[in-house]
Amino acid sequence: MSGVHGLSEAQFATLSEKAIAAKEAAYCPYSKFRVGCALLCDDGTWVTGANVENASYPVGICAERTALVKAITEGKMKFKAIGVATDIVPPASPCGMCRQFIREFAELDMPVIMFDNDGNHVTMTLEQLLPVSFGPGQLPT
Amino acid sequence: MSGVHGLSEAQFATLSEKAIAAKEAAYCPYSKFRVGCALLCDDGTWVTGANVENASYPVGICAERTALVKAITEGKMKFKAIGVATDIVPPASPCGMCRQFIREFAELDMPVIMFDNDGNHVTMTLEQLLPVSFGPGQLPT
Amino acid sequence: MSGVHGLSEAQFATLSEKAIAAKEAAYCPYSKFRVGCALLCDDGTWVTGANVENASYPVGICAERTALVKAITEGKMKFKAIGVATDIVPPASPCGMCRQFIREFAELDMPVIMFDNDGNHVTMTLEQLLPVSFGPGQLPT
Amino acid sequence: MSGVHGLSEAQFATLSEKAIAAKEAAYCPYSKFRVGCALLCDDGTWVTGANVENASYPVGICAERTALVKAITEGKMKFKAIGVATDIVPPASPCGMCRQFIREFAELDMPVIMFDNDGNHVTMTLEQLLPVSFGPGQLPT
Numbered sequence: 261m262s263g264v265h266g267l268s269e270a271q272f273a274t275l276s277e278k279a280i281a282a283k284e285a286a287y288c289p290y291s292k293f294r295v296g297c298a299l300l301c302d303d304g305t306w307v308t309g310a311n312v313e314n315a316s317y318p319v320g321i322c323a324e325r326t327a328l329v330k331a332i333t334e335g336k337m338k339f340k341a342i343g344v345a346t347d348i349v350p351p352a353s354p355c356g357m358c359r360q361f362i363r364e365f366a367e368l369d370m371p372v373i374m375f376d377n378d379g380n381h382v383t384m385t386l387e388q389l390l391p392v393s394f395g396p397g398q399l400p401t
Numbered sequence: 402m403s404g405v406h407g408l409s410e411a412q413f414a415t416l417s418e419k420a421i422a423a424k425e426a427a428y429c430p431y432s433k434f435r436v437g438c439a440l441l442c443d444d445g446t447w448v449t450g451a452n453v454e455n456a457s458y459p460v461g462i463c464a465e466r467t468a469l470v471k472a473i474t475e476g477k478m479k480f481k482a483i484g485v486a487t488d489i490v491p492p493a494s495p496c497g498m499c500r501q502f503i504r505e506f507a508e509l510d511m512p513v514i515m516f517d518n519d520g521n522h523v524t525m526t527l528e529q530l531l532p533v534s535f536g537p538g539q540l541p542t
Numbered sequence: 543m544s545g546v547h548g549l550s551e552a553q554f555a556t557l558s559e560k561a562i563a564a565k566e567a568a569y570c571p572y573s574k575f576r577v578g579c580a581l582l583c584d585d586g587t588w589v590t591g592a593n594v595e596n597a598s599y600p601v602g603i604c605a606e607r608t609a610l611v612k613a614i615t616e617g618k619m620k621f622k623a624i625g626v627a628t629d630i631v632p633p634a635s636p637c638g639m640c641r642q643f644i645r646e647f648a649e650l651d652m653p654v655i656m657f658d659n660d661g662n663h664v665t666m667t668l669e670q671l672l673p674v675s676f677g678p679g680q681l682p683t
Numbered sequence: 684m685s686g687v688h689g690l691s692e693a694q695f696a697t698l699s700e701k702a703i704a705a706k707e708a709a710y711c712p713y714s715k716f717r718v719g720c721a722l723l724c725d726d727g728t729w730v731t732g733a734n735v736e737n738a739s740y741p742v743g744i745c746a747e748r749t750a751l752v753k754a755i756t757e758g759k760m761k762f763k764a765i766g767v768a769t770d771i772v773p774p775a776s777p778c779g780m781c782r783q784f785i786r787e788f789a790e791l792d793m794p795v796i797m798f799d800n801d802g803n804h805v806t807m808t809l810e811q812l813l814p815v816s817f818g819p820g821q822l823p824t
């Protein structure tokens with residue numbers, strides 16, 4: 261049977277498990293809103309992240325960006341998929357700041373898979389989530 | 402003759418002029434990328450903004466968010482349109498962080514009008530720019 | 543009688559009044575932590591701000607940065623003093639992100655005056671709040 | 684011979700090596716300003732980070748915050764020291780936003796050791812870098 265958005269069934273299952281498990285690492289005493297994120301890197305390895313908040317709210321970092329800076333600074337620059345899990349139904353989507361952060365590194369057709377608390381998910385590509393995006397090509401050089 | 406996205410022709414012309422003129426106020430010694438923003442508030446008044454950068458790049462604030470915090474803290478909480486002007490062609494779109502900031506206050510069908518350096522523009526609604534957005538309703542209460 | 547930190551008594555009184563009044567404009571449904579800010583510009587004019595939060599907490603903007611982007615984009619680039627007011631005792635200080643934002647524009651000896659909810663205040667210079675700061679001079683040109 | 688700020692000589696040497704080496708992982712096409720960071724965790728393990736920039740400058744993440752979110756989401760919540768390395772002389776200090784981020788997790792007397800490009804360093808405690816800080820205890824509960 262075919263996989264989902266270019267992922268094998270096993271990869272999809274792992275993405276789901278890892279994104280959901282990553283919520284355990286959240287530091288979110290202010291919002292109480294746990295978010296877990298799992299990245300499937302191009303080389304087949306996995307990187308996970310969770311949100312890390314701050315008493316000065318704007319200083320905190322979301323789960324998606326946590327996972328990405330981990331990956332990037334470990335030399336993993338290309339990605340096959342990103343999964344995001346929260347405790348609500350229907351699933352939450354990445355905030356606009358995270359969509360912008362993902363945009364810097366991911367192909368526009370990379371799937372972003374959002375898992376809710378009931379075992380369901382919604383999938384959209386990065387381009388669907390951040391159409392006509394602002395990106396590296398538009399800055400003066 | 403009918404207007405554009407619910408704006409009268411005069412309003413549209415003013416939005417364009419104000420967004421373009423607002424670029425003059427940009428403080429962007431690092432990117433050299435000037436952005437101007439004009440907000441048409443629900444009460445018919447105008448608020449403008451520009452990008453304000455910082456030596457620590459993540460600390461800077463984009464033009465759209467500058468205009469919005471001005472408006473919000475002056476008690477203007479509802480908006481008819483937002484215009485964004487840059488010096489490039491085709492026009493630049495708001496970054497994801499700004500789309501998220503706008504989302505907190507604007508209706509999903511509010512037009513975001515992007516002006517380029519050749520007198521042309523592209524219009525999209527907030528919902529088109531930030532589909533399936535993460536918003537206030539999703540946080541625990 | 544002499545004034546405080548280079549301010550006349552009248553200026554100090556106005557700074558206090560304006561910072562405290564500015565709290566009314568806060569949009570802080572998530573933290574419920576109102577912050578007001580008043581800037582005394584070099585030309586003797588005043589600019590105020592308040593915190594504007596977002597459902598995605600890291601996207602919000604503090605009161606101090608709100609006041610500063612207002613001032614900067616109105617062409618006011620030099621400041622005599624900044625006042626910050628909250629509803630707690632003893633007074634809250636600006637977060638590190640705001641100290642960094644102020645650093646871009648203010649002299650190191652500019653007073654930052656923090657007002658608490660009991661009519662008391664604490665004053666420190668920017669340099670005292672952000673010693674050995676990272677600033678514009680350290681970036682490659 | 685005694686160590687530095689509670690670190691053994693070997694720990695200090697490792698901190699320096701790791702912070703400097705971490706610069707290699709920086710993604711900084713916009714600022715061209717590489718920053719590396721090394722964290723010595725309370726359990727004796729090490730976590731490193733580097734700056735990860737974005738075409739929308741405010742969306743980027745500094746080296747110090749990258750290292751910290753890695754550590755925090757791996758369950759390392761306490762730290763003995765943090766080292767920051769750049770390519771300039773004298774050494775750059777953490778920006779205010781990072782000082783605030785560190786503040787959420789570190790003791791006020793934790794040493795922040797800044798390495799320059801000539802093999803020299805400057806050490807300050809977190810409290811020296813962010814005096815009278817805004818922290819978790821000040822928010823309403």
Ligand SMILES: [Zn+2]
Nearest residue numbers: 322355357358
């Ligand atoms: Zn986010």
Ligand SMILES: [Zn+2]
Nearest residue numbers: 463496498499
């Ligand atoms: Zn933006």
Ligand SMILES: [Zn+2]
Nearest residue numbers: 604637639640
């Ligand atoms: Zn702040």
Ligand SMILES: [Zn+2]
Nearest residue numbers: 745778780781
């Ligand atoms: Zn920083």
